[in-house]
Amino acid sequence: MSVLTKHGIKMEQKPLNHTGKMADNKNSNIKIFIKNFNFYYGASQALKNISLDIRENTVVGIIGPSGCGKSTFLRCFNRMNDTIVGVRYQGDILIDGNNIFDKELDIVDLRRNVGMVFQKSNPFPKSIFENVAYGLRVNGIKDKEYLTHKVEKSLKDAALWDEVKDRLANSAFDLSGGQQQRLCIARALAVEPEILLLDEPASALDPIATAKVEELIHELKKKYTIVIVTHNMQQAARISDYTAFFMMGELIEYDITSKIFTKPSKKTTEDYITGRFG
Amino acid sequence: MLSLSLKYRKKTWISRRLKEKLIHGFFFFNGIISVIILLGIFALLIFTAIPAFREVNLKEFLFGIQWNPTAYVKNSYGILPMLVSTFMVTLGALFIAIPLGVGTAAYLSDVASPRVREITKPIIEILAGIPSVVIGFLGIVLVGPIIAKIFGTHNGLNALNGSILLAVMALPTIISISEDTLTNIPDSYNQASLALGATKWQTIIKVKIPAGLSGIIAACMLGMGRAIGETMTVLMATGCAPAMPESFLGPVRTLTSSIAIELGEVAYNTTHYYALFALGLVLFIITFLVNLTSDIILHKYEKVNR
Numbered sequence A: 001m002s003v004l005t006k007h008g009i010k011m012e013q014k015p016l017n018h019t020g021k022m023a024d025n026k027n028s029n030i031k032i033f034i035k036n037f038n039f040y041y042g043a044s045q046a047l048k049n050i051s052l053d054i055r056e057n058t059v060v061g062i063i064g065p066s067g068c069g070k071s072t073f074l075r076c077f078n079r080m081n082d083t084i085v086g087v088r089y090q091g092d093i094l095i096d097g098n099n100i101f102d103k104e105l106d107i108v109d110l111r112r113n114v115g116m117v118f119q120k121s122n123p124f125p126k127s128i129f130e131n132v133a134y135g136l137r138v139n140g141i142k143d144k145e146y147l148t149h150k151v152e153k154s155l156k157d158a159a160l161w162d163e164v165k166d167r168l169a170n171s172a173f174d175l176s177g178g179q180q181q182r183l184c185i186a187r188a189l190a191v192e193p194e195i196l197l198l199d200e201p202a203s204a205l206d207p208i209a210t211a212k213v214e215e216l217i218h219e220l221k222k223k224y225t226i227v228i229v230t231h232n233m234q235q236a237a238r239i240s241d242y243t244a245f246f247m248m249g250e251l252i253e254y255d256i257t258s259k260i261f262t263k264p265s266k267k268t269t270e271d272y273i274t275g276r277f278g
Numbered sequence B: 001m002l003s004l005s006l007k008y009r010k011k012t013w014i015s016r017r018l019k020e021k022l023i024h025g026f027f028f029f030n031g032i033i034s035v036i037i038l039l040g041i042f043a044l045l046i047f048t049a050i051p052a053f054r055e056v057n058l059k060e061f062l063f064g065i066q067w068n069p070t071a072y073v074k075n076s077y078g079i080l081p082m083l084v085s086t087f088m089v090t091l092g093a094l095f096i097a098i099p100l101g102v103g104t105a106a107y108l109s110d111v112a113s114p115r116v117r118e119i120t121k122p123i124i125e126i127l128a129g130i131p132s133v134v135i136g137f138l139g140i141v142l143v144g145p146i147i148a149k150i151f152g153t154h155n156g157l158n159a160l161n162g163s164i165l166l167a168v169m170a171l172p173t174i175i176s177i178s179e180d181t182l183t184n185i186p187d188s189y190n191q192a193s194l195a196l197g198a199t200k201w202q203t204i205i206k207v208k209i210p211a212g213l214s215g216i217i218a219a220c221m222l223g224m225g226r227a228i229g230e231t232m233t234v235l236m237a238t239g240c241a242p243a244m245p246e247s248f249l250g251p252v253r254t255l256t257s258s259i260a261i262e263l264g265e266v267a268y269n270t271t272h273y274y275a276l277f278a279l280g281l282v283l284f285i286i287t288f289l290v291n292l293t294s295d296i297i298l299h300k301y302e303k304v305n306r
Helices: A002-006 A070-076 A107-113 A128-138 A144-157 A177-190 A207-220 A233-239 A257-262 A267-273 B002-049 B058-063 B080-111 B114-127 B132-151 B159-184 B187-195 B200-211 B213-229 B232-237 B255-262 B271-305
Strands: A030-041 A044-055 A059-063 A087-095 A114-117 A195-199 A225-229 A242-247 A250-256
Touching: A030 A070, A030 A225, A044 A070, A044 A225, A044 A242, A044 A250, A059 A070, A059 A233, A070 A195, A070 A225, A107 A114, A114 A177, A128 A144, A128 A177, A128 B200, A144 A177, A177 A195, A177 A207, A177 B187, A207 A225, A207 A233, A233 A257, A242 A257, A242 A267, A250 A257, A250 A267, A257 A267, B002 B271, B058 B080, B080 B114, B080 B159, B080 B200, B080 B213, B080 B255, B080 B271, B114 B159, B132 B159, B132 B232, B159 B213, B159 B232, B187 B200, B200 B213, B213 B271, B232 B255, B255 B271
Parallel strands: A059 A225, A059 A242, A114 A195, A195 A225
Antiparallel strands: A030 A044, A030 A087, A242 A250
16 A cells, blocks of 8 residues: 555554544555546636545545535546536546546446435435436336335435335425435435445535434445535534545645544644634 | 695606506507407307308218318218318327427437537527428428329328428427427436436436426427418328328328318308308317417426426
């Protein structure tokens, strides 16, 4: 793991989780490896020379003021930015050692492997069942029994099953905002990704629904590598193992969450965390 | 001094109120006049059509298979062949226009580059402005001979020809409204679908078209309304034989053609004359129902999307 030190990330420190106990992921492998990554919307540069790496089965929180490039960064991992006209990038992002910008790589496979949940819950105008089954259906799965089983499992994983099991045929729009967001998580889980990208998943939710989603993220960490963008610093402190602080397209600091929030090494980070700006 | 200014004020107030009233009256008049004219047309249709039924009974009129109002022995006024012809030509047109139109709309909204869309969409909308007589002319000199050659028929003036031409005429409406519908579908659906590993194609078929289905149906209904009421094109291209149509390759005569052909030569205030107005009434009822349905669907769609 000689590459790690090159990026100035202190991997020799044992990560701590939010409870202050030793995190159980000290031996986990690097899942996502980002090196000298630059991103441009037309002429304006949105991300400047980002290098960091994300370990398997950890939660990485990305914080920073609005417009700092957090969401852009997140959307690079499943190449959702490709849908925008006029974007450009330089540098590498490797997932399990494979460069995701490789011309040989099938973008559809990438997106199956890297699930995403958006800021605003966006269920399809279909039934609850069909929403979860959608990802499987587009993957060509027709077996009714398998679909039923998989939908149930995904809804259970997203802690939504008990609330919807009697009304799977109802429209997804009948659900509350928090339920819709968990439905979107279930929908993403159904295709069995390894990485889960969450773009401010709780920003439109009330505190109770937020707590449920956070609890869920904590649970999902066991199976998935999670990258979460959040506006809410308390949330980052509560749920992430590592925190990356972005400002104006630059990665200011990336470290174990407890360290970022207690003794950040950069003045800017401290100012942001203590609420002096942003 | 004070009283003077009050007096002055009062005067302007009155004139302002008068002006306001006049303007109000002007716009009210404009609004009411178009409603009155429309109601007048409707009343004319009904009151001129009713006398036809003194001689012809309604059942015979709707289900009779012979239309021969100038026979030597007994006149017959069955409109069934024309109804069948009208629906044949219209449904044939929709059969061609819907897949083509929705496909084009999906292409324009999701696949085409902004530049292509900017150029193509206005051109398609201009297509709606081509006079129907020009399209009918194309039917006679272009589509007809091609059909005759392919199917080995005597001439190409038949229901199929009419369907093809009406499809061309309905396409701009179908494409334009379907494209608007597809473009207005929230991008979040698109993003969610792509993020789940669906291809662009799967996203269009499985998410976008179902989400915009009511808008697309309404577009098709509006296209259908246009096709049913179209006269000149079908008059020129369908052969106009007033008999029960046998197939798409046989000549047909629609409701509109019959009115256009016969009304110029009919004697006033005869049963034949009234019967032609009854034809118009039937046509009016059909187009009214089609437009009403599309309006209801479109309205429902707007509510859902809000």
